[in-house]
Structures are given as structure tokens and as C-alpha cells.
Amino acid sequence: MIVFEDWTFSEWFFVLSFAVTTAIVAHVRGRNAVGWFILGLLFNVFSLIILFALNRLPRGPVKTCPRCAETVLAAALVCRHCGHEFALHRPSPARPSRPLPVVIGAPRTFVSRDSYGSVAYSVFSDGSIEATLDGALRAWDNVDEFRRDADRRTLSISGGRRGGV
Structure with a gap:
């Protein structure tokens, strides 16, 4: 078990900076920032590495391109992967x-x-x-x-x- 009483300011600063960085990166990648902040407190660098290994989550409703089968935002008029133009409804x-x-x-x-x-x-x-x-x-x-x-x-x-x- 980790004993927090003996930590110095620099150790606290190091842990908190990784937790905040993890939360910011999680938010940008469409993940839950609070949950990833807690993971950043517990697992430091490892949580940041895992977060970068995970795919980005889309922001909003999505649809699948009929040409390349990749996922794009539902509001997209052109597929960013293959250039397929979706019909304007x-x-x-x-x-x-x-x-x-x-x-x-x-x-x-x-x-x-x-x-x-x-x-x-x-x-x-x-x-x-x-x-x-x-x-x-x-x-x-x-x-x-x-x-x-x-x-x-x-x-x-x-x-x-x-x-x-």
C-alpha cells in the first residue's frame, strides 16, 4: 500500500501533473475526463500510455461509409478516409x-x-x-x-x- 505521508512536494506535483494531463488527453479523445483523472492518479504514466493506445471516440452520431466501411460523423458530406461523397438529404x-x-x-x-x-x-x-x-x-x-x-x-x-x- 502507498503511504502518502512521506511524499514530498515534487512527488505530489509529479502525480497530479500526470493525472491532469491524462484527464485533458482523455477529454480531447472523447473519453470520460474524471474517470481518467482517477486512473492517472493511481497508475500515472501507464494510464497515459493506455489512453494513447485506445482509439478516439467520435463526438456525436456516426454513420458507416458504404465504400470503405469506416465510421464517420453523421453530418459528414465526404468520407475522410476514402473521399466518398454522401447524398445530401x-x-x-x-x-x-x-x-x-x-x-x-x-x-x-x-x-x-x-x-x-x-x-x-x-x-x-x-x-x-x-x-x-x-x-x-x-x-x-x-x-x-x-x-x-x-x-x-x-x-x-x-x-x-x-x-x-
């Missing part, structure tokens, strides 16, 4: 262009299904159009309104460029 509005009609009288009937660009749409007997855009079911009064809206959304997604270039 933009939440889309779930509000329809206009509320879907509530039919009280004669029901409208389905006429045909077609597609405009990559968007499939349905045509009804009253000339209205329904399609899923940006992950939400939307409705238009006629085909021209639908095509204008679909073109606007395509241009905003592609950055103002038309076509596949």
Missing part, C-alpha cells in the same frame, strides 16, 4: 399543390395513366390530374398546370439545367 414538403377534392355528387372516374418525364400521373374524367411529386400525392386541375409544376420542380432539383447533362 433534403426533406421535401408534403403539402399538395391544392387540397384533394372531396366528391359529394357524381364521382369522378379514372380515365388513363401516363407519364411526363419520370413522373407517372393519372387523368380523371373531369380533366384533373393526380401524381406523386416530392413524395406526396398532389392534384392539378389540368395537364398544363401539372406539366408546369413538374418542369419547375425538375429545374430546381437539377440546378436550372434541362436534359440529362
